[in-house]
């Protein structure tokens with residue numbers, strides 16, 4: 001009887017262990033989605049034209065013109081929303097482990113700006129740094145947790161693959177063009193999203209559970225909230241940044 005009991009216990013332990021390392025179970029289908037709202041005076045955050053004229057080679061035909069701005073508000077959405085907010089699971093995944101995709105995430109230097117401005121990546125996933133300009137860029141990773149890569153890409157179409165190893169968010173700058181800046185956020189799991197033109201985010205494939213969700217913006221700071229998501233469930237979770245001037 002005792003022997004059977006311990007056998008069953010061992011089997012259960014084995015099953016639990018298998019479940020913990022297997023991210024793609026059928027019931028891991030929870031969704032948390034929402035938008036990041038701006039409440040305040042839109043006039044406080046006017047975007048003026050970025051001056052890249054110090055380097056004539058920065059001029060490109062179709063400048064995206066968004067890669068170096070600290071605050072971008074989506075004024076056409078109602079209510080006004082915030083772009084470039086990283087929303088992610090901060091707590092609640094327990095001991096689960098997740099395999100990083102082998103597909104590279106691209107960070108492009110074009111028109112002497114970074115695209116994207118806020119980039120999310122999993123630890124161990126390749127990061128491909130590309131120079132799309134006919135000028136010299138120096139890419140310099142700040143922050144203390146991951147390797148502080150610091151190298152130049154003097155020619156157009158140069159590419160370099162890097163690997164980040166630990167969960168952290170850090171700034172990247174170019175030592176040649178002082179206006180260039182972006183952020184890289186590294187995660188141990190795939191549950192993160194960056195707000196775009198609509199100011200929305202969506203975290204999909206979540207195992208049922210209770211999560212602390214965080215929204216991070218480089219100027220407005222962080223906000224958190226707790227969201228419970230069950231099997232086959234989609235939960236709405238909006239954030240509102242109400243910055244004081």
Ligand SMILES: [Cu+2]
Pocket residue numbers: 112136137138174175176177180
């Ligand atoms: Cu540069």
